[in-house]
Amino acid sequence: MGGSFAARLSGWRVPLFAMMVSLLLAGCGVNAIPSSEEHAKAMWSEVLNQYQRRSDLIPNLVETVKGYAAQERDVLTSVIEARAKATAVTVDASTITDPEKFKQFQAAQAELGRALGRLIAVSEAYPDLKSSQNFLALQSQIEGTENRIAVARRDYIRAVQVYNTELKTFPGVFWASTFYRSYQPMETFTITDEQKQVPKVKFN
Structure with missing residues (x-):
């Protein structure tokens, strides 16, 4: 019977030791790296969500401006082309550890932001466009999204x-x-x- 008890006691040593080691490692921060990585990836996903939200708003904004200012062909084209380039950049988890891919991504998004700012500024020259309820709603959504992008990026x-x-x-x-x-x-x-600035248009 004594041998049986000793065997049971010995059987408990391995899992008990493993549990103690696990607790010790946890206390030493062994999980900090994967935990902080997952948090950063989650924040990156939010950045992508907000950039996608902006991208989704652009076609309607372009069509609205075109309805009042079709002659602004260069500005309209620049936005369409910048959006195409921005959406063509592949973004996934590897992007945030690849310096070259990340550089391409942020450059494309920055160019789209500048082109979008120029498109919104076009309204100053077209009173009817400035007073369009559809344009006002889209412009407000764009500005709100730019603010969300800034927060997500931060x-x-x-x-x-x-x-x-x-x-x-x-x-x-x-x-x-x-x-x-x-x-x-x-x-x-x-x-x-300069690239971080939210496009602003004052309606007088």
């Missing part, structure tokens, strides 16, 4: 800062060199302040 930048710092500082740097060798630093936005 949250993403903060999340990436936490994740990248975790990879470079102790104890994260230890876990990165052992359990998480495949984890790479994420890219973040480096666009100018």
